[in-house]
Amino acid sequence: MTSMELLKQRTADIVSLQTTSAVLEWDQQTQMPPAGTARRASQLALLKKLSHDMFISSQTEQLLVAAEGEAEALDPDSDDSAFIKVVRRDFDKAAKLPTKLVEEIASTGSLANEQWQAARAQSNYAKFAPWLEKTLDLQRQVANHLGFKDERYDALLDLYEPEMSAAAVRTMFGQIKPPLVKLVKQIVGRGPDFVDTEPLTRECDEEKQRTFNEMVIKAFGFDFTRGRQDRAVHPFCTSFSNNDVRITTRYDSHFLPSALFGSLHETGHALYEMGVAGRYDGNMLQGGVSLGIHESQSRLWENLVGRSRGFWTCFYPQLQSQFPALGDVTLDAFYKAINRVKPSLIRVEADEITYNLHILLRFEIEIEMLEGRLSVADAPAAWNAKCEEYLGLTPANDAEGILQDVHWSWGAIGYFPTYSLGNVISVQLFEAASHSLGGEVPAQIERGEFAPLREWMSTNIYQWGRKYTPVELVQRSTSRSIDTTPYINYLTRKFGEIYKL
Numbered sequence: 001m002t003s004m005e006l007l008k009q010r011t012a013d014i015v016s017l018q019t020t021s022a023v024l025e026w027d028q029q030t031q032m033p034p035a036g037t038a039r040r041a042s043q044l045a046l047l048k049k050l051s052h053d054m055f056i057s058s059q060t061e062q063l064l065v066a067a068e069g070e071a072e073a074l075d076p077d078s079d080d081s082a083f084i085k086v087v088r089r090d091f092d093k094a095a096k097l098p099t100k101l102v103e104e105i106a107s108t109g110s111l112a113n114e115q116w117q118a119a120r121a122q123s124n125y126a127k128f129a130p131w132l133e134k135t136l137d138l139q140r141q142v143a144n145h146l147g148f149k150d151e152r153y154d155a156l157l158d159l160y161e162p163e164m165s166a167a168a169v170r171t172m173f174g175q176i177k178p179p180l181v182k183l184v185k186q187i188v189g190r191g192p193d194f195v196d197t198e199p200l201t202r203e204c205d206e207e208k209q210r211t212f213n214e215m216v217i218k219a220f221g222f223d224f225t226r227g228r229q230d231r232a233v234h235p236f237c238t239s240f241s242n243n244d245v246r247i248t249t250r251y252d253s254h255f256l257p258s259a260l261f262g263s264l265h266e267t268g269h270a271l272y273e274m275g276v277a278g279r280y281d282g283n284m285l286q287g288g289v290s291l292g293i294h295e296s297q298s299r300l301w302e303n304l305v306g307r308s309r310g311f312w313t314c315f316y317p318q319l320q321s322q323f324p325a326l327g328d329v330t331l332d333a334f335y336k337a338i339n340r341v342k343p344s345l346i347r348v349e350a351d352e353i354t355y356n357l358h359i360l361l362r363f364e365i366e367i368e369m370l371e372g373r374l375s376v377a378d379a380p381a382a383w384n385a386k387c388e389e390y391l392g393l394t395p396a397n398d399a400e401g402i403l404q405d406v407h408w409s410w411g412a413i414g415y416f417p418t419y420s421l422g423n424v425i426s427v428q429l430f431e432a433a434s435h436s437l438g439g440e441v442p443a444q445i446e447r448g449e450f451a452p453l454r455e456w457m458s459t460n461i462y463q464w465g466r467k468y469t470p471v472e473l474v475q476r477s478t479s480r481s482i483d484t485t486p487y488i489n490y491l492t493r494k495f496g497e498i499y500k501l
């Protein structure tokens, strides 16, 4: 056997160990009784240690070096060439971090998360502050071990968005912030009652919600022979192979959008995972390439399709027949209600426009803290000042301010910008698809036909798994680098129409 083949076998075993952990994590979130936590933690720790040790072993390294030699003769655009590049990338990252540091991050993460939960419940920042300090210190060490060219933040961002830089994120925000802030001001000027969201809070039976949502996600292309949808406290998507993709949702019988748009969002993630080429299954090229590209798909199916007027022209009569309480609510009123823009303090409740301002604020604060230009003690005041500047609101306490998100307690610094990148890329891809399908996509959505859009995404994005970097994928599929213009135009057009600006 060649070294390439041996390396594929070895990394396939590592992928199996990693996806076995994912099965246990899915079970923990959806099925496991609460008393199972302690044993599950040790099961997961063992599996993660086994896969990590196997991956950074000298045996893997020797195979990798030999396979790199064999790959020199290959077409640089071949799957095998990409496979070697991805293994090298993952290997270097894993091998550069001392085991002691990895273990310390894991144990600090679970303790910090526990303290964050208590601190948030009591709105007591002082309780979380020492853990945030420790987390930042550990993440600085991670960045220093991984190495970076310009800024320390780049090394961390790269873990979630390969080959993206803080400078590129700053450029993106520099382009989208002024028009977004202006748009929000104009919308707020319309008064708080311009759009009525009361109909969304009317009683809606959970079982009927499930039936309706399943009908829609099947129409999108979610394949129930290769996936499942279950209930969980937090909606998420996970995959064990492209033939086994799991999504979760939560229901609120007095707020229809919660499960509905949550399901459409997670289905976007699932379509991506299900669409990865079968030949990559069990290979390190399996799965989505980055959080930003992943989020471009969840946002595309949730917002560009699921919150469009055309989509509801097709599906609203069916929704009304399921929920007679909506009988007196016109399509126009419903469409406006699900698209209401209102600055709020909580990121996860934010609308399509203000969401990005929540992300900008977090990006600016975490980068300043990481570089030591903002102290952990001063961070809440900085948070509140930015909140006032971008959203016109000041949190009454830290629970609805700096303590609201789980990410930092996990040690995830550099993660937030991928949400806004996803928003920007979603529109760029949607427009490229629409253009190459002869401008037919909106009409197809209005007829409930989603296959052409999904197949375009499959051909251009999904099938490639991790073969191309995010920047390469966008360039190949849109013939441009990441571009914020389509996104700004889309928001201006859509919300200009809704708010008659």
Ligand code: ZN
Pocket: 265, 269, 295, 298
């Ligand atoms: Zn998502």
